[in-house]
Amino acid sequence: MHNKTIAELSQCLARGEFSSAELTQVYLDRIEKFDGQINSYITVTADEALAAAKQADAQIKAGTAGALTGIPLAQKDIFCTNGVKTTCGSKMLDNFISPYDATVISNFKQAGAVMLGKTNMDEFAMGSSNETSFYGAVKNPWDLDAVPGGSSGGSAAVVAARLAPASTGTDTGGSIRQPAALCGITGLKPTYGRVSRYGMIAFASSLDQAGPMARTAEDCALMMNAMAGFDDKDSTSIEHDVPDYSASLNEPLAGLKIGLPKEYFAEGLDNDVATAVQAAIEEYKKLGAEIVEVSLPNTGLSIPAYYVVAPAECSSNLSRFDGVRFGYRCENPKDLEDLYKRSRGEAFGPEVKRRIMIGAYVLSAGYYDAYYIKAQKARQLISQDFKQAFEKVDVIMGPTSPTVAFNLGEKTDDPVTMYLSDAYTIATNLAGLPGMSVPCGFVGQRPVGLQIIGNYFDEARLLNVAHQYQQNTDWHAQAPAAFK
Amino acid sequence: MSIERSDVEKIAHLARLEVIEADVPEYVRNLSNILDLVAQMDSVDTDNVEPMAHPMEMAQRLREDVVTETDQRDHFQQIAPQTENGLYLVPKVIE
Numbered sequence A: 001m002h003n004k005t006i007a008e009l010s011q012c013l014a015r016g017e018f019s020s021a022e023l024t025q026v027y028l029d030r031i032e033k034f035d036g037q038i039n040s041y042i043t044v045t046a047d048e049a050l051a052a053a054k055q056a057d058a059q060i061k062a063g064t065a066g067a068l069t070g071i072p073l074a075q076k077d078i079f080c081t082n083g084v085k086t087t088c089g090s091k092m093l094d095n096f097i098s099p100y101d102a103t104v105i106s107n108f109k110q111a112g113a114v115m116l117g118k119t120n121m122d123e124f125a126m127g128s129s130n131e132t133s134f135y136g137a138v139k140n141p142w143d144l145d146a147v148p149g150g151s152s153g154g155s156a157a158v159v160a161a162r163l164a165p166a167s168t169g170t171d172t173g174g175s176i177r178q179p180a181a182l183c184g185i186t187g188l189k190p191t192y193g194r195v196s197r198y199g200m201i202a203f204a205s206s207l208d209q210a211g212p213m214a215r216t217a218e219d220c221a222l223m224m225n226a227m228a229g230f231d232d233k234d235s236t237s238i239e240h241d242v243p244d245y246s247a248s249l250n251e252p253l254a255g256l257k258i259g260l261p262k263e264y265f266a267e268g269l270d271n272d273v274a275t276a277v278q279a280a281i282e283e284y285k286k287l288g289a290e291i292v293e294v295s296l297p298n299t300g301l302s303i304p305a306y307y308v309v310a311p312a313e314c315s316s317n318l319s320r321f322d323g324v325r326f327g328y329r330c331e332n333p334k335d336l337e338d339l340y341k342r343s344r345g346e347a348f349g350p351e352v353k354r355r356i357m358i359g360a361y362v363l364s365a366g367y368y369d370a371y372y373i374k375a376q377k378a379r380q381l382i383s384q385d386f387k388q389a390f391e392k393v394d395v396i397m398g399p400t401s402p403t404v405a406f407n408l409g410e411k412t413d414d415p416v417t418m419y420l421s422d423a424y425t426i427a428t429n430l431a432g433l434p435g436m437s438v439p440c441g442f443v444g445q446r447p448v449g450l451q452i453i454g455n456y457f458d459e460a461r462l463l464n465v466a467h468q469y470q471q472n473t474d475w476h477a478q479a480p481a482a483f484k
Numbered sequence B: 001m002s003i004e005r006s007d008v009e010k011i012a013h014l015a016r017l018e019v020i021e022a023d024v025p026e027y028v029r030n031l032s033n034i035l036d037l038v039a040q041m042d043s044v045d046t047d048n049v050e051p052m053a054h055p056m057e058m059a060q061r062l063r064e065d066v067v068t069e070t071d072q073r074d075h076f077q078q079i080a081p082q083t084e085n086g087l088y089l090v091p092k093v094i095e
Helices: A006-015 A020-038 A046-062 A103-110 A153-160 A177-183 A217-227 A271-286 A299-320 A336-347 A350-363 A368-389 A415-422 A426-431 A459-472 B005-014 B021-043 B073-077
Strands: A041-044 A072-076 A114-119 A166-171 A186-189 A209-214 A257-261 A290-294 A395-399 A435-443 A446-454
Touching (some): A020 A041, A020 A046, A020 A072, A020 A114, A041 A153, A046 A114, A103 A114, A114 A153, A153 A166, A153 A177, A153 A209, A166 A177, A166 A217, A177 A435, A186 A459, A217 A435, A257 A271, A271 A290, A271 A446, A299 A350, A299 A368, A299 A426, A350 B005, A350 B021, A368 B021, A435 A459, A446 A459
Parallel strands (some): A072 A114, A072 A166, A257 A290, A257 A395
Antiparallel strands (some): A186 A209, A186 A435, A435 A446
16 A cells, blocks of 8 residues: 555545555554654654544545545644644744644645644754754665755655655755655645745745645645645735646647756766766657757856845744744743743754844844845846746756765755755745656665756646656656665 | 854844854854855846845735634633733843
């Protein structure tokens, strides 16, 4: 059962081959047996999952089931879940039982999905290796010495290790796509505003976007059908028609114009990763696609601009954690300032503190124009690059990450080295565009991801392009030996 | 661009973050490195570029001025560190 995709499981449930309760129990047993090795869940909600599975079974019997009814899913611990601990990977929220559901969570509940638990992540989604989590690092199921990527590292690892058929992630600078690449799974970051941010703990509000992480593009499409849509509880949610993401998966790719940005194949890209990505491009040629070289000349600005915009927004968003209304409070504060400073000082980890301080610095009097306005101008240039490229091509392809998964501890001493691992993913967040990562090979036993970037609201095309590749290759179907 | 100990102390105060004395040198080093990375933006001329605050250049949506939320004060205060009579308690602010 645990090697089946959502699409397959959905059919098995409909045919009565097994029940959702049985399926859910299989996953709970696997989590019990295997999660000690990879630390991918922060909270497992076994009782709630079995209760939801029984309800789903009743719906299936009654003939009122949808595609996700009775399907077990793991949720990133950044989504508020009513009555269930929601930590965002931080000591700050270790005692936080959310009093409400995020829209993403209520959408999945409405679709009949079963939540298995909450996945580990970098603290407040700040990190590219899952090593900043208060709950300890997640290990890569393909190689236990390697990081799973981040920040949605737990969500990627549970799918790779078959501890959930699929999961949710969030992506502010690559946090769905980079861990998807490093763990050999399929992940989609939708257009900014496509999926509601309500109840998704905010990091950088003009960049954050939630999306599906699964084994196949077909499964990502099924999840997007539940996740996408307008939500009046999110002031930046966009009123734009939601297509049936499954309907166009089988469109042929003949004539598809694929842009290859030369900047994504330049210095800094690992040779073996480049070879795997080139092989994927060759596969697309066989499927009838036309390859066009494009240029995104301001690519080099994306990391510098991001490390102004994201920290600035984070310093503002994280000011809500004050030790007063919820979350961690220090012992015996001597006055209000001491309460604020020690509650925050004791409960935030070093990476979160660094970003809050950078944010406070770039927004402070005298520096605002030099840093924040300058970064917003750089962001405009990056966005214009994509606009020009999409006049010539339908999608843009390249590597998701410059290297395969690196070793645990390898980059923790130097934040800047860690930041460079998001060199190819950050620009799409700054522009607000959708992007995917699809498994396209291995270097040794560590997976390589192909990134596919689309124009605004073109998720259906991305899923179609990824699905056609997956119909003709089997990288996405491989499982790490220790978790088969 | 490198920053100094006094800068770290100042921004930690602005952000209401306690930073332990022994950690200050590491923050000075790391934050300076990050600002050096950020300074790469200066290599590009942005004089006539319009700043982009948001990926969708859209106006803030407005809604009717009607009550949509119900009072859930007791529910929300269950998770507060310290409350009394429906109020959040903090150390005394005014003598």
